[in-house]
Amino acid sequence: MGDKTQLLALVLAARYRAPVSVGLGILVATIVNHLATAAAGMLAADLLVGPWLPWIIAAAFIGIGIWTLVPDKLDDRGVAPNSLGAFPATLIAFFIAELGDKTQFATAVLAAEHQALIAVTAGTTLGMMAANLPVVALGSVFTRRLPLDWLRRGAAALFIATGIYAFFSAPGL
Numbered sequence: 001m002g003d004k005t006q007l008l009a010l011v012l013a014a015r016y017r018a019p020v021s022v023g024l025g026i027l028v029a030t031i032v033n034h035l036a037t038a039a040a041g042m043l044a045a046d047l048l049v050g051p052w053l054p055w056i057i058a059a060a061f062i063g064i065g066i067w068t069l070v071p072d073k074l075d076d077r078g079v080a081p082n083s084l085g086a087f088p089a090t091l092i093a094f095f096i097a098e099l100g101d102k103t104q105f106a107t108a109v110l111a112a113e114h115q116a117l118i119a120v121t122a123g124t125t126l127g128m129m130a131a132n133l134p135v136v137a138l139g140s141v142f143t144r145r146l147p148l149d150w151l152r153r154g155a156a157a158l159f160i161a162t163g164i165y166a167f168f169s170a171p172g173l
Contacts, residue, residue: 005128008097009135016086019136023129025090026136030128031121033098034107038120041108045115057113058166065159103128106159113166 005026012022048056084092098104103124111120 005094005097005101005103006132006135008093009132012086012090012093013136016089018086021086022090022136023133025087026094026132027125027129029091029094029098030125033095033104034124034128035117035121037104037107038111038117038124041111041120042115042117044108045112048112054166054169057109058163062160062163062167065156065161065163069153069156 009022009026012025013019016022107120107124110124111117114120
């Protein structure tokens with residue numbers, strides 16, 4: 001919550017005033033990005049087979065939790081040129097914004113752990129849509145009324161708790 005993709009969703013919704021096109025752009029960009037990321041995560045898990053893989057996954061979840069505590073800022077790459085329409089601008093901007101983002105890293109880790117390409121892609125895409133569609137639909141009213149700092153802390157706590165659980169579930173403990 002409160003990351004650069006939500007800031008980007010707010011900017012695009014305000015700029016284009018086309019919530020359906022912006023929402024569809026977010027959906028398509030997220031599916032493509034997370035599908036490729038989940039496949040890469042599964043491949044990485046296959047290549048890194050060993051007794052220490054569960055420890056890496058547990059550490060990754062804890063790392064994502066800590067990383068979640070640091071709010072993102074929208075950078076210059078986050079906004080597509082005005083000459084594009086709402087859908088292509090959102091598609092391109094969201095795909096780029098997700099590169100190296102926490103959700104992309106979380107998608108790779110989840111796919112590595114569960115080895116379920118479609119389920120992980122669907123789950124992370126649904127999570128992305130649940131986080132961004134309200135921003136698109138409600139715009140600035142949403143960000144003024146919800147305590148985004150507390151939501152970010154809650155998300156961080158969930159990642160850290162998942163990492164701790166994975167740590168204590170790892171073989172050999």
